Amino acid sequence: MSPALRLSTLAVLALVGCERSPAPGQARVDLRHTRAPGGTPVVSWSGDQVTAEELRQRLEEMSPAQRERYQTLERKREYVEGLARYELLVQEALARGLQDDPEVVAATKRALVSRLMRARLDDALPPVSEAQLADAYARHREDYVRPEQVRLSHLFLAAPRSDAARVARAHETAGKLLAEARALPPTDFAAFGRLARAHSEEPRTQPLDGDLRYRSFEELARDFGPEVAEAARALVPTGPGTLSGVVRTDTGLHVLQLTGHQPALNQTLEDVRVALSGRLAQEQRARAWTEWISELEHRAALTVDAAALARVHVDLNAPVRPASGPAPGSLPAPFPSVQVTPP
Template identity: 60%
Template sequence: MSAPVRLLTLALLVPAACGRTPQEGHADFDLHHTRQAGGQAVARWSGDAVTAEELSQRFEEMSPALRERYTDARARREYVESVARFELLVRDALARGLQDDPEVVEATKRALVNRLMRAQLEEASVQVTDAELEAAYAARRDDFVRPEAVRLSHVFLAAPRPDAARVADARKRAEALLARAKALPEGDFAGFGTLARENSEEPRTAPLDGDLRFLSDDALAHTYGAEVATAARALTTEGALSGVVQTDAGLHLLKLRARRPALNLTLDDVREELRVRLEGEKRSRAWAAYLARVEKGLSLSVDTEVLAKVPLDVAAPMKKPSGPLPGTVPAP
């Protein structure tokens, strides 16, 4: 094989020239800069060139601001020389056999897979019908239509209303805790959380620093009592404190963390958002189906017994990499 031919190949071109396909796991690449014959050469090198036609196309693809830079003859020449030098370095790298370097091979594999993924996703049928949009809106209606919600932190002291003695004792403790809460800066949610964690008698929320998360007015009344919902509506600024709020179950101290406004979006309001989401889901399903076909066609299998015996010591010191890490594709 002559040196010029060797310079222009990434793999053996002799099999292709003889009409034979490359061996499995091998590939032939044409690394000529100019793929089409003809054209007027602006810059030449052994067996290749940058043409005036290509250069004109490149300028048209630039932004007007960048294009203006190359109205200067010197800048235009520097651009052409830069393109040519890049191709000369490719030639020299091939002459040195760097196409077989593990980093080059792995980078080529990654580029191929990335291009394949883009092609598959672009080719996937992702037509979304009006019926599908209506069904998606109905299924996700809670994302688009919901009442106003409030997020509170609370300290709860258990004291059933009929037990007057227990209520009286709980109220004394609640008033003392309220005084401590008022001594905190309004925005000190961590300090109030400490009070809740150390004193609240509701086991579900005490470990969460008394955080009730976001609840609608109806949900708040149903879960904690109408008195809590009424007191919450009176809190208008973040960090505001209620007084001692009595319910049938006991006494609450409330601190407003945030309010979330009501949402009432129609299908027309979110049509494009849903369309994009459904198109993405369809592309994901198409990609999963494509992967399954490739795995079946190339007989992919995993020996779990052998895999389980591969040594893996999480405490061992890290060794110097022996080569680039293999490319991976997440499971669909």
């Protein structure tokens, strides 16, 4: 245990000798180093000790390289005296009443909540099962398996093939608009969008600055014609910002700009197992944590006086006061403190 964490435990009120049960928010705790009777002491001080049995266990918990350091009596003495001196500092802190110091109390609360979360979420919740993984993969399969997609903005001029005069007029207008588009910075998608909003005659996308969102080539062919799909495919090698020429379809003329590209995705369950398992575990923890907090609130009859709360004035112009103590605790997010990465 780190010195900071061990010191933080002092904040739990040590009401030793008090026969009554502690009040809510108070607790009795035994801060002696050795609480179990028996054993052979190797170092003792004012009612406490380190035993030979504990020392053997501590040494066995070390790596062989660490144990090499404690082969001599002098080194073992240095080690146990260090343990004893630390405990003397704990006793002195208690003698000075530091268990009630606001910083120690705040640190203890954080340590208690952290340990409670581990006990409630890490230790108690079952691991994600194979059935849960398979179900989640099936429900979100489109996130892992999808065809190649492109995102386009387009400027459309209505001109059915059957109306030659209208096609001619639209073609002349489209050529002028294409020249304007080519004069714009290639990646200034907003500028092309303004051009589409001002001139496009496609009612579904004109209010969206001509944005077609991400679509597969099959969807483009179905919704706008195979000519648009083929023109879009030709834009991919040169990347976002590339403009097409004037593309003619049965319904009219298009000027296209490539704004995004997503390659085809074909990830199996094995490919995404680690990431998906982590996401499901986080979702499981979040649900369990929310449900348990609600249960604690119910057991404690937690209520909020909305009227009194509304009367608390927040003065934006008041000067900032010096901190009166440590910042109060807040509800932590129920996510793992250690992230598991795939091998």
